[in-house]
Amino acid sequence: MPTRSARTAWTGSLQDGNGKVELASSQAGTYDVSFPKRSAEEAGGATSPEELIAAAHSACYAMALSGEIARAGGTPQALDVSADVSLGEDPAGGFKLTGITLKVRGEVDGLDADGFATAAQAAKEGCPVSKALTGVEITLDAALES
Secondary structure (H helix, E strand, C coil): CCCCCCEEEEECCCCCCEEEEECCCCCCCEEEECHHHHCCCCCCCCCCHHHHHHHHHHHHHHHHHHHHHHHCCCEEEEEEEEEEEEEEECCCCCEEEEEEEEEEEEEEECCCHHHHHHHHHHHHHHCHHHHHCCCCCEEEEEEECC
16 A cells, blocks of 8 residues: 655744645645644634644545445445544643544435444544544544435
């Protein structure tokens, strides 16, 4: 299996510095990062590790769920997956990820609501990004749409 890479060029201190993170493997883009924008309510045009983790988690989960639906005998027509990753203070000092919420709405042929919920939970547990983030509470909000 492949390895994917990203790199960050950083200058300055934590509070006054900034950087650029590059999606090196795909060359899909280079994005600004800074700690003040990372810890603010508004991103101000910069990305953050939490947003990048959310992107990775939502994409990975969508793929995992598509596979679980097929294993359960269904056919996914459309999956809308979002991931919200929260940053907060760590009682031990510094900061930590305080939670992740996965939300999925699906249009699926061949599964009822219970079958979809079972597939959604299995995907949460089997998704490689979920497995990598086992130290963070991950909640799931999954529902079929008509």
